[in-house]
Amino acid sequence: MATRRILGIETSCDETSAAVLRLEDGRPILDSLVILSQDVHRIFGGVVPELASREHLRTIGPVVDRALAEAGIGATQLDGIAVTAGPGLVGALLVGLMYGKGLAYGLGRPLIGIHHHEGHLFAPTLEDPRLAPPFVALLVSGGHTLLLDVEAWGRYRLLGQTQDDAAGEAFDKVGTLLGLSYPAGAAIERLAATGTPGRFTFPRPMLKQGWHFSFSGLKTAVLRAVRASDDLERDRADIARDFQDAAIDVLVEKTARATLELGRDTAVLAGGVACNRALAQALSARLGSAARVATASPRLNTDNAAMIAAAGAWRLGLGERSEFTLEPFDSGPLPGLLRD
Amino acid sequence: MIALAIETTTDRLSVAGRVDGGEGRTAARALDGARRHAAALIPLIDEVLSELGTTLPAVTDIAIADGPGSFTGLRVGASTVKALVRTHRQIRVSAASTLMVRAAGAGAPHGAVVLVVTSALRGELYAATYLVDLPNTVTTIKAPTLATPESLHAQRPDLLVADAPEKLVERLADQFQVPLVRGAASLPMAKALLSLVAVPGGAVPIEELDDWEPSYGRPAEAQAKWEAAHGRALPDTPSDRG
Numbered sequence: 001m002a003t004r005r006i007l008g009i010e011t012s013c014d015e016t017s018a019a020v021l022r023l024e025d026g027r028p029i030l031d032s033l034v035i036l037s038q039d040v041h042r043i044f045g046g047v048v049p050e051l052a053s054r055e056h057l058r059t060i061g062p063v064v065d066r067a068l069a070e071a072g073i074g075a076t077q078l079d080g081i082a083v084t085a086g087p088g089l090v091g092a093l094l095v096g097l098m099y100g101k102g103l104a105y106g107l108g109r110p111l112i113g114i115h116h117h118e119g120h121l122f123a124p125t126l127e128d129p130r131l132a133p134p135f136v137a138l139l140v141s142g143g144h145t146l147l148l149d150v151e152a153w154g155r156y157r158l159l160g161q162t163q164d165d166a167a168g169e170a171f172d173k174v175g176t177l178l179g180l181s182y183p184a185g186a187a188i189e190r191l192a193a194t195g196t197p198g199r200f201t202f203p204r205p206m207l208k209q210g211w212h213f214s215f216s217g218l219k220t221a222v223l224r225a226v227r228a229s230d231d232l233e234r235d236r237a238d239i240a241r242d243f244q245d246a247a248i249d250v251l252v253e254k255t256a257r258a259t260l261e262l263g264r265d266t267a268v269l270a271g272g273v274a275c276n277r278a279l280a281q282a283l284s285a286r287l288g289s290a291a292r293v294a295t296a297s298p299r300l301n302t303d304n305a306a307m308i309a310a311a312g313a314w315r316l317g318l319g320e321r322s323e324f325t326l327e328p329f330d331s332g333p334l335p336g337l338l339r340d
Numbered sequence: 341m342i343a344l345a346i347e348t349t350t351d352r353l354s355v356a357g358r359v360d361g362g363e364g365r366t367a368a369r370a371l372d373g374a375r376r377h378a379a380a381l382i383p384l385i386d387e388v389l390s391e392l393g394t395t396l397p398a399v400t401d402i403a404i405a406d407g408p409g410s411f412t413g414l415r416v417g418a419s420t421v422k423a424l425v426r427t428h429r430q431i432r433v434s435a436a437s438t439l440m441v442r443a444a445g446a447g448a449p450h451g452a453v454v455l456v457v458t459s460a461l462r463g464e465l466y467a468a469t470y471l472v473d474l475p476n477t478v479t480t481i482k483a484p485t486l487a488t489p490e491s492l493h494a495q496r497p498d499l500l501v502a503d504a505p506e507k508l509v510e511r512l513a514d515q516f517q518v519p520l521v522r523g524a525a526s527l528p529m530a531k532a533l534l535s536l537v538a539v540p541g542g543a544v545p546i547e548e549l550d551d552w553e554p555s556y557g558r559p560a561e562a563q564a565k566w567e568a569a570h571g572r573a574l575p576d577t578p579s580d581r582g
Contacts, residue, residue: 050560061550102423324382
């Protein structure tokens, strides 16, 4: 039985993460996943890049060591290193990337740089090994909102993307307006669950137009509602509810329409916003028996190294290798992205 | 001893290596351009080791310049060294201030007192003074610190190493009337760092590499503003962890 072990490293934003993925005859088994979140950014209401970079450097060694220890292996038992190369905060990426390069060079093992978005697409496969393309994927996080037709691994057709704020960014900004701490996604979901729907009517931007997204108008409408409120304590939950409903309506409508029009039998929700249970429930309800919804557990939907290891295992399995000259990047298309 | 030195704190990236024994051998590489550090560091290390006819598992010592300097450059070097040593635990790591590295590479005569001054931006300087007697010893007379030009009057050095705005360098040169090393010759180079390995008063051994981080010289700007506004240390940062 052929066994390969891939170390994943992810430092694209404010999580320092490492994971060991074991492949038994190609079947992925997650042996360990360590995620260390940086709390300091809550104070600033958003990620401070220089602080994030410093914290990554402080924690990358212990995080990798713990991932290896939890997997019960030493570094020499690794068969490859997969590390996020971008997109993300370049200073933060640099720490993980240089650490990954150093490990790969020191161990004499192959290195593969992974596009962060591709990692998110692979995340659900760690819990649902049967999941395979083709499927439609909605990748929603604090930095990205992408609607993709995943024709095959490595063949990604961009259907739509946000024209302004990312969905998660809108959740965080609305959270700030409502006095919630950063990051606000989970807090908005909890608050919305206690709110009464329909008290506020927020716009559903571009709901029926194409497959692109826009969230800045929605965010502005919430700002106006907050400013107009004479008792924000009374209105907070209802505003959260109607904001979430509006955002989910747009995300669900476009994802469902793409899934149905393209005849895919699966819709994948990926990224931090995919942790929102109301989103998955609404998409399942909208698709009915026409397609199933696949999404990872919250630990694998937020930024993590397991998804990087999974994407890395696939690319290393194809024989791909990154050079030690690999550099981080703050933005850039998915490898294999197709545009019509 | 097979030693490797890595300098990533300025626009010039450099790597040097030395194999002791017999006549000894050294190799060095350098590259200009701050944005090229991440891409070039491992290949330069590989070139140096290849020229020396050795490989990483045989290396006994790695020295790193630990700032102050480019925040990004510091992290490129530090994260790489942490990982290299993670794969070969026998490697000892030591660190020297970037200012000491500049002093060591300035060609100072034996026993010279060297004042090193570099720009810290915002009208401030990093300054340090060393008594340099290589290859025997280095003595830190005044450790690196943030300084103003006015605060440098106290002691007249034998040699001034300055990498700062032109007007300021000229003012200091007029003030001290001593030999001046400036421009490219003042940059910290890995070869000079190599000369500080295992030298009393030179590069300092790092016992707990995981806990070690470079000397940034300044807190992050957001942290500084927050602390100034709140009159206390930012929670969850090293200054608050004691």
